[in-house]
Amino acid sequence: MVIGQYNAQSVEAGAKGQGEKMNLAKWAVLFFSGWFALMGTGYAQQAGGSSAEGAQAYVKVLHDADELMKAGKPADAYALLEPLEFEHAGEERFDYLLGVAALDSGKPDKATLAFERVLMVNPNSAGARLELARAYYQLGDTLRARTEFETVLKQNPSPAARATIQKYLDAIAAQEPGRTHLAGYIEGTLGRDSNVNNATAQSQVSVNIPGVGMSLVALNPTSMKMADNYYGLAAGGEAVHGLNQNWGVYAGADLRQRTYASQKNFDSLGAEARAGAIYGAEANRMRFGVLGGTYTLGPTRNRNSAGFNADWGHAFSPGNQVNLFGQYLQYRFADIAMQVNDFNQQVVGAGWVHVLADGKSMLSGSVYGGREQDTSSIITTATPSGGRTDGAKRFGGLRIGGQTNWGEQTLLFANAGWQSGSYSRTNPFFLVQRSDKFQDLTLGANWHWDALWSVRPQLSYARNQSNIAIYSYNRADVSVTLRRDFK
Amino acid sequence: MNILNNILRGTALMLALAAWCSNVYAAAAGQIQFVSGSAQLTTTDGKTRTLRKGDAVNEGDTLSTAPAAALQVKMRDGGIVAMRPDSRVKIDSFKFNDKEDGTERSSFSLVKGGFRAITGLIGRVNKQNYRVNTPTATIGVRGTDHEIFVVVPGGPLSGVAPAGTYNKVNTGETYMANSQGEVSVRPNQMGFAAEGQAPQLQPLNLNIFTVAPAPQARGGALGERTRDIAVVDGVLQEQIYVPGFMLPPVLTFTRTPITASYPCFVMSPIGQPMPGICTATF
Numbered sequence: 101m102v103i104g105q106y107n108a109q110s111v112e113a114g115a116k117g118q119g120e121k122m123n124l125a126k127w128a129v130l131f132f133s134g135w136f137a138l139m140g141t142g143y144a145q146q147a148g149g150s151s152a153e154g155a156q157a158y159v160k161v162l163h164d165a166d167e168l169m170k171a172g173k174p175a176d177a178y179a180l181l182e183p184l185e186f187e188h189a190g191e192e193r194f195d196y197l198l199g200v201a202a203l204d205s206g207k208p209d210k211a212t213l214a215f216e217r218v219l220m221v222n223p224n225s226a227g228a229r230l231e232l233a234r235a236y237y238q239l240g241d242t243l244r245a246r247t248e249f250e251t252v253l254k255q256n257p258s259p260a261a262r263a264t265i266q267k268y269l270d271a272i273a274a275q276e277p278g279r280t281h282l283a284g285y286i287e288g289t290l291g292r293d294s295n296v297n298n299a300t301a302q303s304q305v306s307v308n309i310p311g312v313g314m315s316l317v318a319l320n321p322t323s324m325k326m327a328d329n330y331y332g333l334a335a336g337g338e339a340v341h342g343l344n345q346n347w348g349v350y351a352g353a354d355l356r357q358r359t360y361a362s363q364k365n366f367d368s369l370g371a372e373a374r375a376g377a378i379y380g381a382e383a384n385r386m387r388f389g390v391l392g393g394t395y396t397l398g399p400t401r402n403r404n405s406a407g408f409n410a411d412w413g414h415a416f417s418p419g420n421q422v423n424l425f426g427q428y429l430q431y432r433f434a435d436i437a438m439q440v441n442d443f444n445q446q447v448v449g450a451g452w453v454h455v456l457a458d459g460k461s462m463l464s465g466s467v468y469g470g471r472e473q474d475t476s477s478i479i480t481t482a483t484p485s486g487g488r489t490d491g492a493k494r495f496g497g498l499r500i501g502g503q504t505n506w507g508e509q510t511l512l513f514a515n516a517g518w519q520s521g522s523y524s525r526t527n528p529f530f531l532v533q534r535s536d537k538f539q540d541l542t543l544g545a546n547w548h549w550d551a552l553w554s555v556r557p558q559l560s561y562a563r564n565q566s567n568i569a570i571y572s573y574n575r576a577d578v579s580v581t582l583r584r585d586f587k
Numbered sequence: 588m589n590i591l592n593n594i595l596r597g598t599a600l601m602l603a604l605a606a607w608c609s610n611v612y613a614a615a616a617g618q619i620q621f622v623s624g625s626a627q628l629t630t631t632d633g634k635t636r637t638l639r640k641g642d643a644v645n646e647g648d649t650l651s652t653a654p655a656a657a658l659q660v661k662m663r664d665g666g667i668v669a670m671r672p673d674s675r676v677k678i679d680s681f682k683f684n685d686k687e688d689g690t691e692r693s694s695f696s697l698v699k700g701g702f703r704a705i706t707g708l709i710g711r712v713n714k715q716n717y718r719v720n721t722p723t724a725t726i727g728v729r730g731t732d733h734e735i736f737v738v739v740p741g742g743p744l745s746g747v748a749p750a751g752t753y754n755k756v757n758t759g760e761t762y763m764a765n766s767q768g769e770v771s772v773r774p775n776q777m778g779f780a781a782e783g784q785a786p787q788l789q790p791l792n793l794n795i796f797t798v799a800p801a802p803q804a805r806g807g808a809l810g811e812r813t814r815d816i817a818v819v820d821g822v823l824q825e826q827i828y829v830p831g832f833m834l835p836p837v838l839t840f841t842r843t844p845i846t847a848s849y850p851c852f853v854m855s856p857i858g859q860p861m862p863g864i865c866t867a868t869f
Contacts, residue, residue, distance in 0.1 A: 186661055189621040190640065209705065209732045209758055213659065213669060216798060220623040220657050223800040232799055239757055240775050243791050248799060255802055297843060307847065307867060317849035317867060345775060365843075397842055427834075437844045437868060447834065468834065489869065499834070529869055570845050570869060 158188070165197055172419070172456055174204035185214075192221050196228055203231060206383070206417035208238040226255045233268070240345070240381065242272045260508060263551065270587060275380070277342045284337030284586040289358075291579025294327045296366040298564070298573050301325040305569045307529050310481070314531075325573060328360040332579075337586070340378065350389070351375040365398040376408075383415040391429075401434040407445075419455035423466070424448075430475075440480060441488055443472040461504035464515075469496035482528050490534040491525030497538075511546040530568045537565045556581040615643035616681035617662040624656025626670070644678060651675040652700070654743070655800070664691065666707030671736070671798060673743055674700020679720070687712040694718045701736030701753075701795070721752040724765045724780035731759025733772075736795045747794035751781035755796050845869045 161180060168177035178201040181194070188194040199214030215232035218225050233248035249265045249272075257265070274281030303324060309315045338352030353373040360366055376389015388410035395402045407429035415421045426448040433439050449468025456463065471494045474487035482489045501515030516539070523534040544558035558581065563574040619626075619642045626638040631647035644650060644660055652658060652670050660668040664683045670676060679694040693709040695702075697719060710717030710728050719726040721737045736753040738744045754763050755777045762771050763778040768785030772778040777796070780786035846868050853863030 186618070186620050189659065190623070212757075213667060213703075213705070216657075216669065217621050217623070217659070219799040220621075224802045226802075229799060229802075241757065241791075243793055244797060247793055247797050251799075251802065299845070305847065307849070307869075309849065309851075309867070312851075315849055317847040320846045320848060320866075322843070323845040323847065402842060425834075435844075449834070466834075527869075529867065 158184070162193065162197060165201060169197070169201060169204070174201045174417070174419075175206075177201035178205045178207065178210075189214075189217055190221065192218055192225070195221075196225070196231075199228065199231055199235070203235050203238070204417065204419060206415070208235040211235040212239070224255070226252050226257055226261075229255075230257075230261065230265070233265075237268060237272070238383075242275055242345075246272050274340050275342050275345075275348065277344045280339055280341045282337065282339050282586075284335070285583055286335040286586075287333070287581050287583035289332035289334070289579050289581040290330075291332070291577060292327070292329050293360070293575070293577045295325045295573055295575035296328050296330075296360060296363045297322065297324075297326060298575060299323055299325045300570050300573050302569055302572075308531050319570065322365060323570070326363055326366075328363045328366075330358050330360045332356065332358040332581075346379055346381050348378040348380075349376070350378055350387070367398055368402075369396040370394070385413045385415075387411045402438075403431055403433045405429050405431050421453045423451040423453070425451065425468075440476045440478050440483055440486075441474075442476045443474050443488065443493075445472045446470050456504075462502060464501045465499065467496075467498045469494075471495070487525075488523075489525070489529070490523035490527050493521050493523050495519055495521035506545070509548050511548070512544075513546065514541075514543045516541045527568060532567055534571065535567050536571060539563050552585045552587070554583045554585075556583060615645050615663065616648075616678055616683075617644050617660045617668070618642065619644065619658060620661040620667075621659040622656075623658070624672070625653040626656050626658045627651045627653075646678055646681045649675060649677040649698075662693070662707055662709075664693070664707035664709045666693070666709065667703075667705040668695070669703040669705075671701040671703070674702060676700075676702055683709055689713050689716070692716045694720065696720045697735055697737050697752075698722075699737055699739050699742060701734060703732070703734040703757075703798075705732045706730060706759075721780075723782050724752045724754075724763045724778075724786055726752075726754055726761055726763050729760040729762075731761050732757040733759070733761050734796060734798075738795070744795060748792050749779075749781060751779055751784075752786075753792060753795055754778040754780075755791060 161184065165177040165180050168174070168180065178198070181198045181201055184194070185198060195214045195217045199211045199218065202208070202211035202214060212232060212235045215228045215235060218228035219232065222228070229248050230252050233245045233252065236242070236245035236248060246269060249268050253262065253265055270281070273279055300319070301324065302319065304316050304318050306314050307317045309317075334354065334356045336352065336354035338350060340348055340350045342348045351374070353371070356368075356370045358368045370393060372391065372393035374389055374391040376387060379386040388408070390406075390408045392404070392406040394404050407427065409425070409427040409429075411423060411425040413421050413423045426446075428444070428446050430442075430444050432442050447468055447470035449466050451464060451466035453462060453464045455461070471492060473492050474490075476483070476488065477486045479486060497517055497519030499515060499517035501513070503511055503513040506512050519536075519538040521536045521538070526533050540560065540562040542558065542560045544556055546554055546556045548554045558577075558579050560577045561575070564572060566572045619638050619640050622638055622640055627635055627650070628638050628642065628644060629635045629649040629651070630645075638650070638658060650658070650660070650670060652672055652674050654673045656672055658670050660670070662668060662681070668676070675698040677696040677698065679696050680692050681694075682690060682692045684690065687708055691709045691713065693706075693716065695704075695718070704719070706717055706728055711730055714727065714729050717728050719735055721735065722739075723737075726733075726735060733754060733756045735755075736744070738748050738750050738753065740750045742750075752763070754761060754772055756772045756774050758774055760771060760773050761778070762769055763780050763786035764770075765780055765786060767783065770778050770786040770788060772788065775791070776788055777791045778786050779789045846866055848864050848866050851863060851865035852860040853865070855861045
């Protein structure tokens with residue numbers, strides 16, 4: 101408005117005669133009314149594209165959007181491109197970029213419109229068809245996703261694209277009502293364990309002996325840190341049966357065995373089974389069910405566990421998913437000497453998974469908390485009212501992790517965690533309330549030299565610092581695992 | 588002065604013309620955002636013209652696409668109408684004054700073929716003000732992205748699907764109604780209404796709803812760069828969950844009794860205390 105007044109005054113000041121002034125004023129009114137009408141029009145076309153300057157600006161926008169995608173900011177790329185959609189719809193490069201930005205920022209419906217245009221212009225664009233299939237998959241339209249994935253397969257895509265498509269087709273098959281999807285594995289491991297019993301390295305600890313007081317006692321060898329080599333075998337499988345578009349049921353089991361070269365009392369055999377239901381709708385996935393297991397240590401059964409768990413995941417965008425999870429398990433020891441340690445454990449937590457810009461790397465984090473209620477009714481001198489010597493436990497922790505593809509066949513992974521736990525009772529042997537700080541770190545690589553065969557070298561380190569010496573330990577485990585998957 | 592006068596007059600005329608043209612667009616129901624192949628517009632007075640990108644479409648116009656052609660219309664309320672090949676749609680009414688005050692209205696008639704509609708502001712608040720009419724059903728929305736096809740007897744799709752109206756929902760919800768009944772259609776469901784029959788849900792008919800045209804040549808994608816999306820969608824597929832990423836991978840509780848030995852006095856067989864070794868279990 102200020103600009104208009106200034107211009108009108110300038111024009112008026114330049115006029116000499118009254119008649120001319122009137123004439124000019126009339127045309128000026130028309131000039132500015134036309135100007136404002138034009139500026140106020142809702143359908144004003146976007147600038148650019150018709151002039152060399154506009155074309156340059158447009159090229160810059162495409163370049164900037166491309167850079168934003170590479171920087172892992174698809175929502176920003178979409179915000180940059182979307183205002184230009186009307187003007188540039190039908191241009192293959194623009195539509196592909198707009199579609200990818202929409203897809204990666206959680207707008208698969210908008211993405212399909214853009215990819216439909218690309219394919220109308222160029223039906224041979226396997227890249228756009230692959231992304232269109234992904235968009236359908238994200239919309240939950242698995243039938244059309246499968247159709248388009250299969251069409252791309254017939255276009256003789258690259259081996260990497262073919263492997264990706266096969267993953268989708270497997271996932272879609274698993275979701276189809278009335279279909280049962282089976283997957284299994286078997287693996288063998290060779291490794292060295294620096295502490296087969298999670299035991300302290302100390303040979304003597306100070307203990308309160310009833311009637312004597314605090315005395316230095318010698319820990320028995322089986323209660324002290326011992327290293328050994330081992331081999332392990334594991335096998336497992338899971339079946340998922342689709343009931344309808346949203347619901348499915350699952351059942352699975354795993355068997356894990358470890359044999360030490362000399363510490364036979366710590367050979368272990370664990371068996372776990374699980375079953376439950378899966379629900380999936382749009383960006384939400386839920387899985388809940390029951391699980392149970394038995395664990396044998398040395399020649400005798402050590403404990404059984406049973407309970408239920410639930411996990412809910414919501415994908416805000418393909419690269420960002422949050423999880424809420426919870427688990428309730430009862431642990432019951434078999435050995436009468438260990439039954440005072442029976443407990444029920446509850447854990448709840450929240451996690452987040454973020455896929456980095458290149459689509460090849462992932463970061464995750466979680467926080468969790470829980471408690472253990474000691475449940476034993478066995479009365480001992482250390483537990484006159486039953487329960488564990490240290491009583492109930494409250495704990496909380498956090499974890500971070502990451503993985504990245506290294507080349508076509510190798511996945512590098514790392515995860516680490518920190519956990520703090522405190523107990524409710526004063527331990528009569530040590531005259532303190534137990535308090536632990538636990539840390540662990542795992543580094544490894546998964547080398548898939550074949551679609552079904554892989555080798556996994558791995559290093560794990562765990563450390564527990566406790567104010568009761570017998571519970572402080574550190575443990576390192578280095579291993580190589582050969583694995584064969586069945587799908 | 589004359590020169591200045593003439594320049595001003597000419598500029599004013601051009602601006603007035605531009606303003607008039609843009610006001611035509613402002614009053615239009617929508618504009619052609621994308622067209623591929625041959626598409627036609629027929630006005631209420633029977634005049635037919637070929638559609639091009641940027642053309643305005645108005646209430647009362649009938650849009651038609653040739654086989655293998657497609658177009659997208661950006662409606663004035665922000666909605667999108669994506670017409671499929673070999674289709675004909677009439678814009679029965681379109682009233683929108685940039686407000687959702689109840690006077691806004693959008694009504695289409697699908698004569699043949701199909702289209703996809705992503706609703707804009709019309710129908711967002713006042714759901715009853717958005718309608719799609721077909722020969723066998725009326726379709727309303729509750730805020731949605733849906734696709735509709737009409738298969739007519741003897742038409743190109745009559746060999747692969749029974750005649751009637753097909754309505755597939757991508758997001759949101761629609762309902763299909765006719766004199767025989769009504770059915771609610773939710774995401775990834777397909778409703779079907781045949782002549783004289785109540786609308787019902789049916790399995791998705793891919794012969795109708797596979798919209799991307801088939802490739803024209805085979806074996807051409809080997810060299811084409813595709814994005815590495817294995818990790819991205821692994822998140823959705825829950826295939827990248829590795830034990831230890833969310834909860835600790837190892838158990839921190841004691842698995843075996845911890846025992847210690849210490850010198851003490853024990854009872855001898857004759858009941859006398861004597862030095863010995865005692866064991867404590869923690």
